Amino acid sequence: MAQPETKKDALSTNPREAREQKLAEMKARGIEAYPHKFDRSHKAQELQDKYAALENGVETEDAVAVAGRIMAMRNNGMFLDLQDASGKIQVFCHKDTLSETELSKLELYDIGDIVGAKGTIRRTPRGELSVRAKETMMLAKSMLPLPEKYHGLTDIEQRYRQRYLDLIMNEESRETLRKRSKIVSYIRKYMEELGAIEVETPVLSPLLGGANAKPFMTHHNALDSDFFLRIATELPLKRLIVGGLADAVFEIGRLFRNEGISIKHNPEFTTIEGYHSYMDYFDIMDLTENLIRQSALAVNGSMEITMGENVIDLSKPFARKSMVDLVKEATGIDFLSFADEKEAAAAAKKLGVFTETFANWGDIVAAVFDEKVEHTLIQPTHVTDTPMDISPLAKVHRNNPRLVERFETYINGWEIVNAFTELNDPKIQLQRFEEQVAAKEKGNEETQMVDEDYVTALEYGLPPTGGWGMGIDRLCMLLTNSANIRDVIAFPTLKPKKD
């Protein structure tokens, strides 16, 4: 073992160079900067919990081994704050407990390094649980200085571009993404307990379907074929119900929409869609409402959530109101009283709501709803009985031929769930697809394509089915009190940096 007897040259004042010099010194002393393995006995939080009752100033003989990133060094390295994924623990490096060789290692350590420490548990007279180190070990040398310890990393762009740094520095970011993981895990468990099986359907699809949105396109070289990235998982999932794969199937997966980016929209986002044989949309209302409620309870221990100034109560039954009734409440106008799109368009115009010239009755009702009602739905509300014109995959309402059995669940003014009693009559489905094509010819850019194979699947027989989709990112925003969708996505879409 080399002895650091001779007075060393001063290290560079450039943080990176200084770390290179320390790396060289480690090499000279035969210390590995990136060893393969360290056997730790406890996570930081395990020790904090286990010794919660240990009184101030008490030393134990309990030997432990901890590891983590150095987040702070005080008194010339006498005190190291180690952070691991569970929490933080202080390592106490006192000269009375460390050999000369061990003591001299401290000068090689920097804030940001991953190190291990073996020693005994004690609580300092001032109350900080610590490991009195007998030995420390470099586990991974960090070559770059961390952001400032007090203010941390606040630059929003850098937090998203270098999420690892954000996670090192910001506990809230770690908490949010951990909670997201818990939410998804809970949802999966809930669905499995219902007897639904999880499936995966293609992301690459030659045909667009299941929603109205602008797609991303790509190309497969060997097949010399263009593909869309999926905008929904709906149609393949219902094919699996036709096949009788299971009474209920669900998919948690990424959708891609080539549209604007906002605090509520990321080009790739995650949804769950579920399809349940022999359910109708009333059953699905119960199912999704309960799922949202139980998810909140599972991750937050509460059915109350706070979004900005809004306190949202998930514990009571969600309100159930029809779209036209909500519009009527907000505007005093009953759009069901209008026989056609001309009367409806005139009424919308009076309300100051812009509608396209090709808009049909349903488009106009939806436009008025979007403008006058949507943002007011802070408390959970199932908005039911949507116009048929805008719902080509939903089954006609059992009491009104202009409407379908569909609902959208709004919370905090955001659409969280979209669901319906599935249309399973192949002839009517084909007709609806054809209406979409006709609407496209009239100028509506966002319509669905005819999926002939899907119609064929229906011809073999889709049982009465209830289906639903939920935006996982938005649910995560609600349950983590996040104002921006990017906070609940580990690597949100950013414009590539060029120059």
Place this chain on the structure above:
RNA sequence: GAUCGCUUAGCUCAGCUGGUAGAGCAACUGACUUUUAAUCAGUAGGCCCCGGGUUCGAAUCCCGGAGCGAUCACCA
């Protein structure tokens, strides 16, 4: 895509009506061995986002561009 705003040291930020760049933390040297944003003394550290222009002189004013943010439009 439109409007407004932001961009200065590794990080967090000052920098006035234009006069040639500052602090704290991090780093380095030293003191100090029971600290908690440790403390004290000192040292070093800059493509002031990029490109033009005005000016004797630009971080600062003007024009163009980039990235980011907020609002709006489209959407979940």
